[in-house]
Amino acid sequence: MAEVQNNPILKYFRASKLPHIWCPGCGHGILMGALVRAIDKVGLDQDRTVIVSGIGCSSRAPGYLNFDTLHTTHGRALAFATGIKLARPELKVIVLGGDGDIAAIGGNHLIHACRRNIDLLLICFNNSIYGMTSGQYSPMTPTGRLATTAPYGNIDRPFDLCQLAAAAGATYVGRATSYHVTLLIELIAKGLKHKGFAFIDALSQCPTYYGRRNKLGPSVKMMEWFKEVCIPVGAAKKMTPEQLRDKIVIGEMVNTPDVPEYTEEYEKVKARAKEMSAG
Ligand SMILES: Cc1ncc(C[n+]2csc(CCOP(=O)(O)OP(=O)(O)O)c2C)c(N)n1
């Protein structure tokens, strides 16, 4: 008991909001744990850090975290976060959302946040499904998998969120999973220290609506699958597209520190406007 009470990450949680609502075996708690460990590692000031989410099982995370938090509308977390960052550029702003939230209804916000290189860290809790609304397929659901809205198999093709973020201009991009927690903490910590738009694709398991329907076994088996199919980015570079089929590339994909950051550029615009109106 004393060990629990002395745990240095306890201060990051709102004990009054626990226990959480997530199903037993849900990967989202592991991702939230990785986030607070990364925050601790970097030494962020709790009073100068804002955590914003949309709507979904994953988007419940900020409710449990002892920071200034904002639970917004489905797909619009990045728009709210952009407003906060522009109004108070000195704050560290972190955005959390599910793959439905970030890649479907919020997909356009993702593209333009990447393009602007605004100083936000976005973590997509990517469980390949709409968890909260009971298992509709998302843009991350692999072809052939079952979902409540694809009872005979999904015919859509998923896309690679990291490649999308990189192509749209994100200056820090990485991927890890609920199995590869050490890597995930490291990527989040680097994303937090990065000046510019940082995107982490954090793969998670939904044993309730994705795992059960697709007979993927319990949560541990779903995490073992991550272990089997994931290839570190360095090794992936030496592999052919054929060898990479059905594999998931993890690690740091983009890290370009010296690109102009949006809120700093905006400050320059404000200064220019002041100068011109005075002259
Ligand atoms: C505008 C709008 N459309 C639809 C919904 C219903 N809705 C709530 S959560 C959700 C999807 C959640 O899935 P995801 O973002 O992948 O997160 P997860 O629950 O899997 O963590 C949807 C469609 C909503 N709340 N608002």
Ligand code: SF4
């Ligand atoms: S429905 Fe899925 S994503 Fe939602 S809490 Fe349960 S296991 Fe997690």
